[in-house]
Amino acid sequence: MKIEQLRIAGLRCFSEATLALDPGINVFAGDNGAGKTSVLEAVFLLSHGRSFRSGAREALLQRGASGLSIFAELRHADGRLARLGLGRTGSRWEGRIDGLNAPLGELVRECAVVCFDPGSHALISGGAEERRRYLDWGVFHVEHQFLSIWRRYQRALKQRNSLLRSYPLPADALFLPWEAELAQTGQQIDQQRQAYLDLLRPRLARSMQGLLGELGALELRYRRGWAEDQELASQLRVQRERDVTRGHTTMGVHRADWTLAFEHAPLREHLSRGQGKLVALACMLAQAELYAEHHGDWPIVCLDDLASELDQAHQRAVIGQLVGASAQILLTGTELPVAMRDLPARVFHVEQGELSRLL
Template sequence: MRVEKLSIQALRCLDDVTVEPAPGMNVFIGANGAGKTSLLEAVFLLSHGRSFRAGARDALLQRGASALTIYAELVRDDGQRRRVGLGREGQRWQARLDGQSAPISQLVSECAVVSFDPGSHALIAAGAEERRRFLDWGVFHVEHDFLDLWRRYQRALKQRNSLLRAGETAGSLYLPWERELDDTAQAITVWRKHYLDQLLVLVTKYVAQLVPELGSVALRYRQGWGDEWSLGETLAAQRYRDMGRGHTTQGPHRADWTVSYEYAPLREHLSRGQEKLTAVACLLAQAELFAQHAGEWPIVCIDDLASELDQIHQAGLVGQLRDAHAQILISGTDCPPSLRSDALLFHVEQGRVSPLL
């Protein structure tokens, strides 16, 4: 999968930009604040419906603009072409697919992007929400019924939380929603565990190359409630405690997964650099697992490569992606030495982008 053409209007400092990336390596060079990250952010938005920048939702729209638009022409490895777009006016987002309005979930299913950026170490170091997003994005692209099941779970969760906040005590009001939560939670948990089992095979390969000093690796899943009871039984037993808190405290929406090593069993044992390399291993594994199921690699975005990895690991990462024949979009203040031979270079300055010949 690759972006053949990308057009952006009113996204941060990018006013009216059109870029035609190469199928392989593309490097966007410019000073800090020139708009390099925003280019990668635009592609990521098409794939996830959100930014990879923390707290970026209200800052996406260019100052003084009333709306922003992102448009891309995608080409799959089998030659199939799709036109995808995402626009925002005020707080309202609208997706388009081949010129027709479409749900954002359908847009996300058509455009697959994996991103490594300065915030990616949060996959290892931050709270569970980031890891659940990572996990569910992967499951979404493998299990096509996952989204509908997750929506059923969220709908039942919302109803139960409303009863809790209202202080309802009649068990009969809770039972239908707790039964629905129990039924959907079982399938969600099975799919997530199966995905992590597949991911572990590839994570093992990449950590052996990136952080061999840490020994063997394991991925551990915590389903969000205790193993001794079903979720339905757990929720029934927890009603009064949950009522005091005003929300449901156990279930797949509270799940987490962690990475542990033979010689670093706890996250706190990892250095900041080892956290970054572990995140790279997980992201590369997710990209390759996507390729195994979809028959093609996702688009790979790497923001500020030189500041995140040393030259040895830069070369290793770039070599892996080059061998996979993935389309890679990389930003930086300069072109890394490992890319100078075969990358298409673009210069970014004050929100304008031009190819370097």
């Protein structure tokens, strides 16, 4: 898929900007703080309904603006053109597809974007939430029922947590239906996650071999969030007293995690910061490849400040793989990366919310 036209209004430093993107490589160059990353952020918002920047929710809106909007014309591999819109007034997001109101779930299913940025190493070195988010994005684009099941699970989790905090403690009969719902939907989510990881493993191994072959064989370990040899429903009943003490549900798919181990770096603490970035990048590329194989269409790839995150050899390897796959690339930097100077690219200069095309 390729974005042909992009329009941004009221996002961070952009009062209004309209640009036509190249189907191949697009570079956004400018000084630090000029607004380059915000262009990638706009595209990512269409695909995820959130920013890839941590703590960015309240900072998205331009100072003094009443709302923000993002519009894109998206060309799919089959030639179909989708007109996508995302707007926010206050705290409420609204999506549109081809001029009609659309739930955010439909909007993010229509537009797929993967991103590598300076914070991506958190996928490897950070908490489990980031890894669950990565995993669930992939499952969402493979399993059409995943979102509805996930929402049912979240509703049951919220209700059980509310009961756990009630005083006096409610009777067992009030817990049982919510625990049954958690167990049923949790089992489905767990099965879908494991099936997705089975598909991802060989692609991840290939991607990792190309970027960090010196680490040796790869092992992907998955923990579903409760004991492997027991049913979730029975575990919830047994652990209810402990959960009352803690005030929240301590087991379930919301506690799941996955980790990577290497033959020559069995613990993530054995990885350097640079290696952690390359592992995160390999995860992104493997997920993009799996998406492309499933949909027949590569997701849009955003690479934020690539030159400061990777050495030139790895830059060339990554860009070469993406160009070979005919993926649309959106890349930022203070200047055109050396590794790309012999490749055709559309280059934009960004300065304080103003965009101008250089090449």
